[in-house]
Amino acid sequence: MSLRVPSEPALELAAFLPYRLNRLAVGVSNHLSDIYRERFGLDVPEWRVMATVGSRHGCTAQHIAESTRMHKTRVSRAIAHLEERDLIERASSAADRREREVRLTKAGRRMYAELVPVVLERERELLACLSREQLRGLLAGMETLERFLGLGD
């Protein structure tokens, strides 16, 4: 029906970087989030909050938002859920009463201690499909793109 003009480059979605990158990110994310969803009942924002709070004692929602690059409302809601489940607790900071110090509860620390090794193992198992050289190449490319886009490490 339509004549394809040779000078007009075809756009193959399957070879289009944003599309492929998004598909891969979703795939990888699902592969890992299966674990913290099914075994620990955490969704991605909650998992990120747990990971951040667990490795840094006493941090604010502000700090979590910056370091996870999530929108502050997303952080706020994730924190609220985790507090309902008694995995974290909040205390108004004495120094600045706008802030609220976020900490893991005993149950939260227990979950964190169980969670982290499992997740890291799952990541390791995924990355094992790449040769050392391929992993190096992948990370190098990602870093350059991150820098170009101003996604500070």
Place this chain on the structure above:
Amino acid sequence: MSLRVPSEPALELAAFLPYRLNRLAVGVSNHLSDIYRERFGLDVPEWRVMATVGSRHGCTAQHIAESTRMHKTRVSRAIAHLEERDLIERASSAADRREREVRLTKAGRRMYAELVPVVLERERELLACLSREQLRGLLAGMETLERFLGLGD
């Protein structure tokens, strides 16, 4: 406060592949979607439908869903929006009256012809930040992961 057990590996979210990959995918997607959003008023699902229909005359929603890997409802809604804007049109297929053949209208073809070169140029400009070697490495790593996760090319 808490004693860090040496055998317990720290999880640094910034070095955690799913997180980084997701952040990068969002960044790259935004970098490119700025164009089709601001200059053409398309969101990502709409853009994907345009790209698919434009390079393949006469296809069904089914085919679009498979080839873009979007949920069929997302495709259905994107098609509905594009039809409202008279960029695509649908005709019930004679062979199978459940199907509806999706085609670009004249206006749709005009937009497609204008859109594709701009988007490809923008992609090229982004990829230019990578050395030939880095691009090769990035793609190789992505392909291996895609295969491992069963995200058929």
Place this chain on the structure above:
DNA sequence: CACAATTAGTTGCGCACGCAACCGTTACGG
């Protein structure tokens, strides 16, 4: 040939998200 199973596509619903507006607190400038 009838009836169940399947398929193409749409729609109702609940949910998570980001934006903007907001509250309470702290920092700043005249």
Place this chain on the structure above:
DNA sequence: CCGTAACGGTTGCGTGCGCAACTAATTGTG
């Protein structure tokens, strides 16, 4: 100091999403 700007955090609202249920058409099976 007082008033205004800035900041930490929460909430109301509109939107887009996927699931499940649905309609309509087709295929398969006895």
